Amino acid sequence: MNTVVVTAADQNFFSMLQTMVESVAARVDPDHVSIRVIDLGLRADQRAALSDKVESFIQVDWDIVWPFTPNLPEHKKAFTVSPFLPKYLPDAETIVWIDADAWVQTERAIPTLVAGAQAADLAIAPQIHPCYPDAVSRGKVRTFNVPLLRGRARRITSWGRTQLRRRYSRAVANAALFKPTYNAGVFAGRGDSPVWSVWEQAYRTARIRRPRDLSDQAPINYAIHTGQISVSPLPATFNWICDLRLPAWDPERAQLVTPAVPYEPIHIVHVLGQSKYAQHTIKSLDGSPAPVDVWGTPLAATAEPT
Structure with a gap:
């Protein structure tokens, strides 16, 4: 193949x-x-x-x-x-x-x-x-003042709904609200x-x-x-999204893993969004700083910033 x-x-x-x-x-x-x-x-x-x-x-x-x-x-x-x-x-x-x-x-x-x-x-x-922090990707509840109704209107939205609503119909966006x-x-x-x-x-x-x-x-x-x-x-x-949650380091397997039991190996690490620009300290399973960065590069081999 x-x-x-x-x-x-x-x-x-x-x-x-x-x-x-x-x-x-x-x-x-x-x-x-x-x-x-x-x-x-x-x-x-x-x-x-x-x-x-x-x-x-x-x-x-x-x-x-x-x-x-x-x-x-x-x-x-x-x-x-x-x-x-x-x-x-x-x-x-x-x-x-x-x-x-x-x-x-x-x-x-x-x-x-x-x-x-x-x-x-x-x-x-x-x-x-x-x-990850949200069951629905970047889900949020927006509250609006509605004086005539003497109260507040609440609308649930998400990143996915917002993106679909911008490009397609409201019906399509609403149908996808609680979908991944x-x-x-x-x-x-x-x-x-x-x-x-x-x-x-x-x-x-x-x-x-x-x-x-x-x-x-x-x-x-x-x-x-x-x-x-x-x-x-x-x-x-x-497709582990580091912008949503940083991985953990398993020193026994010398691998980046999910940061919770059962500490599954991460097969593909995606250094998405701000995670590629910021300085991160990945934690080992015992809580100590990991010897690698988010790219799996040994920190000892990482050049000092100038």
């Missing part, structure tokens, strides 16, 4: 891209799994540094065009390329996408994603775990899966009025929650 692990990055994401590529290369059989990178503005020396592990660097088009597209920087294509991956990877039987700010910690990660892609149209992890948000930073699909055409159509249907509306995650959640594709929902350990 020909499996392609693909990601995208520009020169500013190179250090993260390098960690991601090296983590995959160390844990897959190169005879069955290849690594390819969508080049959104890498320098020649950066491509050369990865050439022994990356099969090819791919240039992509604006496959969906809006009036503001000509003014967008190249790296914004990362938000639109996902539905068109079979176009750029025509020989791939299974496509595994991993964001450049994620890295693979275990050998189970890629085979599990591939197995999930064989069992359904799409393998993807919802942003749900007992250690699926994170599009890690997923897998067969090359011939219907997910790609459905995802493309969901993107074309979305109201995209300005660059900030570009999102591959909202359209795929729309496709999932409206029942247009089947999903293999993977555990959160296959």
Whole structure:
């Protein structure tokens, strides 16, 4: 089976891209799994540094065009390329996408994603775990003063509902209110899966009025929650969102694990959002500071800030 692990990055994401590529290369059989990178503005020396592990660097088009597209920087294509991956990877039987700010910690990660892609149209992890702060992703209750009613009106909302309401109908957004948000930073699909055409159509249907509306995650959640594709929902350990909860360190296994019993190994660590920029101290299971950072890099080898 020909499996392609693909990601995208520009020169500013190179250090993260390098960690991601090296983590995959160390844990897959190169005879069955290849690594390819969508080049959104890498320098020649950066491509050369990865050439022994990356099969090819791919240039992509604006496959969906809006009036503001000509003014967008190249790296914004990362938000639109996902539905068109079979176009750029025509020989791939299974496509595994991993964001450049994620890295693979275990050998189970890629085979599990591939197995999930064989069992359904799409393998993807919802942003749900007992250690995460919200059962509904970033759920909140908003209170409004309503003088004529002599009281307050309360409206429950969530990140997922807000994103869907911005791009689709109120009915679609409300129906998804208590449903999980699926994170599009890690997923897998067969090359011939219907997910790609459905995802493309969901993107074309979305109201995209300005660059900030570009999102591959909202359209795929729309496709999932409206029942247009089947999903293999993977555990959160296959896309651990560090921005929601930092992992813990198990010194016996020398692995990052979930920060609560039974301390499951985290297969893919996603250093999402502010977690990639802030300084973090990961705790070992005994409460002491861990000897690694959120990228699994030994702290002794981390350069001192200048």
